[in-house]
Every structure is written in C-alpha cells, then in structure tokens.
Amino acid sequence: MKTPPIVSPQEWETARQQLLGEEKRLTHARDALAAKRRRMPWQAVEKEYEFDGPDGKASLLDLFEGRRQLIVYRAFFDPGVTGWPDHACVGCSMVGDHVGHLAHLNARDTTLVFASRAPQSEIERVKARMGWTMPWYTITDDFDADFGVDEWHGTNAFIREGDRVFRTYFINARGDEALGTTWSYLDMTALGRQETWEDSPEDYPQTPPYEWWNWHDEYGAAEPAPQ
Known part of the structure; x- marks a missing residue:
C-alpha cells in the first residue's frame, strides 16, 4: 500500500482547510437540493392499499x-431473498442498523x-434478533410495484392533507446509502427540517433550530399536530 506523504502539523492543516472548502460547497449544494425537493409537485395517491401490521390490517x-x-422504506425480507428466513437482505439490514432514534423524526410530525x-410473525422475530424497533408492515397488494420498489429497495416520502395522501419524493439505489439520520430523512420530505434557516415555500411550518431538539426520552407523549 502506497501511503500519502507524511507532513508537518502545519502542512496537514493547510491540506485540511483546502478540503474543508469543498466540504462546505457540498453541504450548501445538499441544502439547495433539499430546497428543490420541497418544491417538487405532489402525486395524488388515489388507490387504496392494505398492509398487515402488528395490530392487524392497516391502510x-x-x-x-x-x-x-410518512417515509416508507421497502426492505427485502421476503421468501427467496438471500438470508431468508433468518435475516433480511444484507443491504437492507445495514439500512436498518443505521436508522436513528425515531423520536426525533416524530417530533417533526414525521413517521418512518x-x-x-414477509408475514408479521417473521418480521417480529427478525426485529427481535437484530434489535430493531421501527414499525414494520407486510405488503399485501401492489404497493411495491406501484411505487418503484418491487424489484429493488427504495424509500418513498408521503404527506397527507386530512385523509388525502400524496407522494412527494423517492430515493433508491445508492441514494439510500446516505439515509438513516434524522436530518437525511427530513431532507427528503416535503416539509424538510422545518427550521427557519431553510429555503422553503411561503407558510411552510418552521421553528428556530436547536429549540425543538430534545433528548429522545423527553419529547413526551404529545399528540401529533392536528390536521
């Protein structure tokens, strides 16, 4: 292995500062992309879908x-997929391992x-084995085919206006690699992080950064904001 040159602390800091400029440009570009996502047109979901959940049937x-x-990650834990029945697929399992504490997403009125x-009995078993706590539902109809995740993993974002549901964004392939943190999930949603520094359309919900942040066990049991 041919290593990079060994330099003094001053030379190392100069090199780091050069890369830091590129990192800041990347951060600003990511913010600009998220702002464009918040201006994406919405796709009305007119079809009824039914899932099996831990408490029975769910729409x-x-x-x-x-x-x-709502953010829905299509994980491949199905008969015939590598790892079945002991594990979900390796890549989807890595995604599961990277999911942050959901209380922070919930505090921004967002569910993952x-x-x-897979049937619920198998899902509950693998969740217990892997230490996962995210809600996990069983697809029973054409939801996966209709939203581009029947042959490959992917993450769909939805929003609701009362009882009407709209699809707002979709990320798949290597785009899923960046997901897992509260920020990465919020950045793909229609409302974003909902913080005042963001470039969002007029009248979008926004509060000052830091002020809504909390320890995950101290958000309390506040009810979701009424729609």
Whole structure:
C-alpha cells in the first residue's frame, strides 16, 4: 500500500482547510437540493392499499400514525431473498442498523416505517434478533410495484392533507446509502427540517433550530399536530 506523504502539523492543516472548502460547497449544494425537493409537485395517491401490521390490517393512511408525513422504506425480507428466513437482505439490514432514534423524526410530525412481503410473525422475530424497533408492515397488494420498489429497495416520502395522501419524493439505489439520520430523512420530505434557516415555500411550518431538539426520552407523549 502506497501511503500519502507524511507532513508537518502545519502542512496537514493547510491540506485540511483546502478540503474543508469543498466540504462546505457540498453541504450548501445538499441544502439547495433539499430546497428543490420541497418544491417538487405532489402525486395524488388515489388507490387504496392494505398492509398487515402488528395490530392487524392497516391502510396507507394508518401508517402515518396520525402525523403529517410518512417515509416508507421497502426492505427485502421476503421468501427467496438471500438470508431468508433468518435475516433480511444484507443491504437492507445495514439500512436498518443505521436508522436513528425515531423520536426525533416524530417530533417533526414525521413517521418512518419499513415494509416487506414477509408475514408479521417473521418480521417480529427478525426485529427481535437484530434489535430493531421501527414499525414494520407486510405488503399485501401492489404497493411495491406501484411505487418503484418491487424489484429493488427504495424509500418513498408521503404527506397527507386530512385523509388525502400524496407522494412527494423517492430515493433508491445508492441514494439510500446516505439515509438513516434524522436530518437525511427530513431532507427528503416535503416539509424538510422545518427550521427557519431553510429555503422553503411561503407558510411552510418552521421553528428556530436547536429549540425543538430534545433528548429522545423527553419529547413526551404529545399528540401529533392536528390536521
């Protein structure tokens, strides 16, 4: 292995500062992309979908758990997929391992769920084995085919206006690699992080950064914002 040159602390800091400029440009470009996502047109979801969940049958609207936004990751934990029945696919399992504490997303009126074609008994078993706590539903109809995740993993974002549901964004392939943190998930939603520094359309919900942040066990049991 041919290593880079060994330099003094001053030379190392100069090199780091050069890369730091590029990192800042990348951060600003990512912010600009998220702002464009918030201006994406919405696709009305006119079809009814039904899932199996830990509490029985659930509609797509039920998956929101009363919140304004919903993120659905299609994980491949199905018969015939490598790892079955002991594991979900390796890549989807890595995604599961990277999911942050959901209380922070919930505090921004956003619900994250996983969905697969495995029955609930198998999902609960693998969740317990892997230490996962995210809500995980069983797809029972054409949801995966209709939203581009029947042959490959992917993450769909939805928003609701009352009982009407709209698809707002979709990320798949290597785009899923960047997901897992509260910020990465919020950046793909229609409402974003909902902080005052963001470039968002007029009248979008926004509060000052830092002020809404909390320890995940101290957000309390506040009800989702009424719609």
